[in-house]
Amino acid sequence: MNNAPVWLTPSRWGLALRSALSAGAVVAVALVLGAAALLFVLDRTLLSALDDAATGRAADLTVGLRTDPPADLDSELFDTDQRIALVQVVDTVGAVVRSSQDDLGLPVTGVHPPVGGAPVRGLVSHETGGADLRTTVQGAHGVGGDYTVIVAASEESVEATLATVGGLVAAGAPVIALVAAGVTYKLVRRSLGSVERIRTQVAAISTTDLGERVPVPRPRDEIAALARTMNDMLGRIQAGHAAQRRFIADASHELRSPLATLTTALDVADARPEVLNRDLVRGTLRPETTRMQLLVDDLVLLARADELGLPLRVADVDLDDIVDTEVRRSRADTTVTVTAALTPVRIRGDAAQLSRAVRNLVDNAVRFAATTVSIEVSRSGHQARVTVDDDGPGIPESDRARVFERFVRLDSARSRAHGGSGLGLAIVAEIVSAHRGSVRIDTAEHGGTRVVVTLPVEEGCPESRS
Template structure:
């Protein structure tokens, strides 16, 4: 196991992002410039050397062509002139004697090489003698009127070296400047981007539970920072919605529990002050119904709380939906409030019988509470889906409210009485149980004139992740 011996401030992983980005840009640009400069100098050297050799070869070819008609002494003097590239010209006999030269200081052959007629020209050979050592020599065989000779033309590499040194100096001076500019530009650009991130961070840090409506600034550029800000605003919107829903849930739950508690408290206070008034009628007509109402409300709240925290636990087995529907129809007929019609085809699915019975009961109670005179229950199957349909002939539900009625404590009536509104949790529980079974519940228009609730459930049962 190795230990980082660098002090904490010197570890690159601890450096600010701007510093790391600027250094990374400087290193990358520096390496790229170094490789590029090396390649440029090599290619420039090859190109300039090639130009020098080409000039020497061209002069040697001109002299060899002229020697086919003249002797070395009769050649045009212009062929022996020198310039910035051509440094010297020699004609060498087969015995190694310099027959003619461009300068008396060039009396010895530039290279120890004699070519026979018909041999290929030789170029790019360094000189072995002469007043200059930095020469490139091109040799070409020729046949003059006096016999075979070898034409030697020397070209200087001094201009090549001067050009290479000049370019290398420019690169050495300009390279670090380019690296510094790249590092500075990266520093500035990263700092500008991080400025937007810092604005988002500071805004989020300033948002408390009382300012959840605040949003972070979204940069005008449609880049990753803008997408981060948009995502952050969407998250804040979800948190705000959840916070408002929680506050509304607590307020509604407190309101619902307050009513039965107030009734029970009032009845018990009457019994304390007037014991003779605490009779069977008070117990049966007031205390027990309010206690049952509070018990049912607390149970509903616990179901929804568990659904929010861990999901609804299911005990999966075979369930006959038609039996559940027939049982609820019999219960409703015993109440005598409405007429009940059933069309229950045999439908068996995999699910939690107790939970599904709660679904059917909540839907039937909801239909009975709003029906004018008639409720209808239907069960049917169309593989791989089973359906429970509950109709009523009540006022129906407007299209704009059909999603909202599944929310908690939502009642479409203006009043909050038990007779018309219930607790507002029944349909929310239906939604949670159906979702736990992998199904769906929708609202439509009933042929009876009111609302139609349609529950669709998979015949094979809920996904295994929902089961326990």
């Protein structure tokens, strides 16, 4: 368990504070590296300028020695300033014959480059009171012999300039880093203000009022995208919650009717035991029990499909055999004429689930047909097709997508004798979707309803049974 104070635990700091400290540290490191590079370049530049000044003075002295002896050279050539600190002319035996100082002294360097050669630059000497002198030495041929011209420049000005710039950077860098940290903190806090408003609004939204939405900031940035995404998610949650409430209400309503019938029949049988005979059992109790069992099975299937997807036991399935079985079953239970045109088609699928889908389609068509139901199984390329036609009242085009929703019964078929539970086509849609197929409703040739189910035929599935 971590008992350290919050201010000693960086992981517990707020995002704004961590961002501000990170920005300040990055800026500080960048300033340190930039200052180091700046001072290095400035040092090289200033030293190069010193060498250029010393080289220019040495060249002037070399030119003067060609016509005048050292003692007659212009005194301006031996003047000193902030750059030039010492000028010496040395003869061939190493003695200083003229200097910018009253005391001729000794040469500040023992280097003697050849006459006519390139000057030697950048020699460092510590001869004058410990101060660094940067010397340029050049050989010269003059009146009375050969000489060595030595011009020394002081590095004090360079050091002073570097110290000034370094001091300014050292004083300004912390201020700049603090300003960067402060600005970052303010900007992050301002951005997080929108996030906090979104969080507060989401926290205030309850399951009883999912119609509220979070505020969307005006700038089209990531925070606005987050708010729009959150509102979309809330919309989906609201739609799902509403669908769940409708589902529960509809399921309760559908189950209430058979339960009420069973309860009434049992109450009558309890009050009058003599009426509990085979007719009551076969005419009332068993049909209502069967109806409630089928409804519960449908609800369990749809709930399982919503949670984990519809489980399938996939195998080779003869689609025409499934349809033929359901056609024979329907012919035994109805007076409607049921015709079938079956082309042998084999697909990969769950035989039990496909049988259930076909049964729902056939029962639905028989329920609404006036006289005839026509069923066809065909294959086109890599698609198998099951077409179910009836000559009933048909389905309006505006309702053809809605009938695949759960507990949907059109107004013209609200009675329980015709409308069923409103789950048949919803189950068909779930089963077909689980088989990677599609289902749609069209108008039949005689004006009734046509339901077309399309299922994929995988490679290797024969068109006919062997």
